[in-house]
Amino acid sequence: MDYFVELFFSGLTRGSIYALIALGYTMVYGIIGLINFAHGEIYMIGAFTSFVVASVLSIMGLPLLAIIVLAGLAAAIWASAYGYTIEKIAYKPLRNAPRLSPLISAIGMSIFLQNYVLLAQTSNFLPFPELIPDFEFLEPIAHIIGTTDIVILLTTAVSMIALLILIKFTRMGKAMRATAQDKTMARLVGINVDRVISNTFIVGSALAAIGGMLIASHVGQINFYIGFIAGIKAFTAAVLGGIGSIPGAVLGGFILGLTESFATGYVSSDYEDVFAFSLLVLILLFKPAGLLGKSSIEKV
């Protein structure tokens, strides 16, 4: 039974990270209908930035709490800046191009960023500093859920609530929802659609960066390739929940995380990634609209 509970919590932790990244996919897709292939790389860059900043600060001897906060902030800021820049360079010029063009451009961007980090930093795995100490009062349950997991779950929950507030109650959120529904109409009522698109990339990237930092401190190492696999998995989560749907992305993330956790726990850990990829293939074949997505018929 303990094993089951352990797998359950580890699935929740994984799932919450997938959900954080999946939100970026789903928001961008909802607004410009593009699979932002480079989104996984944003997450990787977030992890690297927080690694660099945390290391520098800890060498400088700052207190732990300050390191965590500053590293997280830096990761979010820089990842957002990358997301913003990528949209301007690789997608904006292609808004009216045939459908495959922005997709190919996104794939190119993803390969470019991977190799940029590889060249600028290293191809080796880097040990990620243990930012979150083990709290003593959690000792009795440490064998089923670690402190890091709890912190990850809490941070994810806070980020999601913040996103919910942003989308439901702010002007920017309303503009986003309007744009997602009908770009032309949004433009007609005076919404600056370009700005909304930029904001979407910024918010999505910040969430992915937080995810990147959390997973890096959970796993304990990073390299330039982590974004690729995480990207496909988060995309799977987004599709599973129904791409374009924000609650769907969260639901999809948790389902995927739990599936993976139980499958690797009870079946075989060699095929960890195969489970996720197979799940992706199965959903797209049998329920391409996802669990919470609306199926629509293309207008002819």
Next chain:
Amino acid sequence: MNFAEIRRALGVALWFVFLTFPLMVIRVDSIESTIEWRWMNMLWVAVGSFALSLLTSWYFRRREAAVGKVSDKPPLAVRLRTWTADPARRLPLFGALAAFAIVFPFLFSSYQTNIMTTALMYVVLGLGLNIVVGLAGLLDLGYVAFYAVGAYSYALLNTHFGLGFWTVLPIGAALAALFGILLGFPVLRLRGDYLAIVTLAFGEIIRLVLENWNDFSQGPSGISNIERPALFGIELTLNQSITYLYFLMLLMVIITIFVVNRLQDSRIGRAWLALREDDIACQAMGIDKTKTKLTAFALGATWAGMVGVIFAAKTTFINPASFTFLESAIILAIVVLGGMGSILGVIIGAFILILLPEYLRALADYRMLAFGAILVTMMIFRPQGIIANVRRTYQFTRKDA
């Protein structure tokens, strides 16, 4: 160049300095607890982004100026075609090319010949993927899986059952085609962008299975001691065998060009193009979408399978690391750079992308960085590729003459 453009370029440079600061300037050695500050990198980023910004401003200004003015120069591909249409030019040109290709392995070292054989393999892979992506408009990101099917067919059939190269070549092709059909049947219903992701996932699944199913594929350590192809039962020395493979590949390239060219100008080739242009109109005009897509997919896979067999025979050792997503991305970059749908373009694209990094060793580290950049830049500045595809014109026989 005006003041506003320079100011903009300065802004861009500043932005990129900020953007790249944590990753380009700082490097932490976490074991020694030391920080390396690489300020020179910051300078490079600043200068580089400043120059690039000016360059793009200039390009867009020129393009804007050209709008409205109709260029009297026909596209490059048309000019090339008219130029080579004259037999007085054509015969010497093709003669010289053929002569060069034939004497190549005798003029250059076996090392060079090997590289050229590799380039020719990518020409065929590019032409194969071109059927799927360029002609039929299906973005297949798992193309390398079919290449792997070919390679592992030969490796396994050869090491376990001693089957020879020539026996396995058609078997590998057929198996790859079969895989293409099996995979294509369910996924080809999907929309373009989903298709891309699913093919990518399939490619990764196949690689992961090869990596983990030790009893079948010997896992990450791969399969070694695969036989080189035999020539009518004669044992060849290593050098002879390299030359032999070169000619084999050359023949394969010629056959591929011939076949793809014929396919392009056929009933089925037109159906592929129509499908790429508008799949709803295409179906409404009586074209079976599934069948047409499946043919393109299976034909593309066939070529990958054949090259896979040759690859295994050439290197005599294969492992799953040769069949990663990046391999698919390289082949895609060849097609995109050369020009989707254009045979000459794909050939040129393969030579540029495979030979350039080989001969400019200094560039080799930046190879994948460049491939990524090429995909983005081509989409933005020249989506039709170096050599745009041109449609042929037809002769009519009028009944009412």
Next chain:
Amino acid sequence: MQQSNTAILEVKGLSMAFGGIQALNQLDLKVHGGEIVALIGPNGAGKTTFFNCVTGIYTPTAGDVLLTPPGQKTTRLNGLKPNVIAKRGMARTFQNIRLFQNMTVLENVMIGRHCRTSSFILGAIFRPPHTRREEQEIVDHSYAILEKVGLADVVNDFSKNLSYGQQRRLEIARALATEPSLLLLDEPAAGMNPQETQELDKLIRRIRDEGHAVLLIEHDMKLVMNLSDRIYVMDYGRRIATGTPQEVSADPAVIKAYLGESDDA
């Protein structure tokens, strides 16, 4: 008028819903051989949706679609794929033009010949004599159709470079290449100037005289009144009137539906 009694197309109780919107509601319609029939109605009435359901692009929620090409058996088209329906003898044009933009004018029409020809991969690669003959037949037949619709001098242009009126005629040519017994035209005169509309009128008559029945959606009332043998009027997915042009234009329900519409009805 060489009207025959068997209906080429018979639609019974056709309904289509998108989420909450009932775009088609229990629609009945018939087209006989040798007829030109018009389907009219205000914007959003469901006319294009009707075409989409009949040609297999949408799957209707209820109803029957029966096609009986002259001298052939009746087939039920429900659930068949668009390409199968085209092959059975019904072809269409699109309201928002859907040509193959980066193909030449001639190639666009050649695509229409696809379902009447058969060469495949081996034929394409080895080009045996019968494939060559078939290819030449495709080219010649397509060219003849282009001459008929008046596009003979732009055969080798890319279709995206044609004028609006030319593109509409190319859509018709492409559909004709499939040898339909019934041709569906979705707003063929939209965007045409009066002279082009005049020529279109002649073209449609000629198409009818050559043995293709025509069902057309059109907002240009002058064209509709001149051309049609019978008219169906729909509003909110329902059929509100049917009859000859005279009967329909006198129908109070029709006048009411069009009242306040900016169309020149």
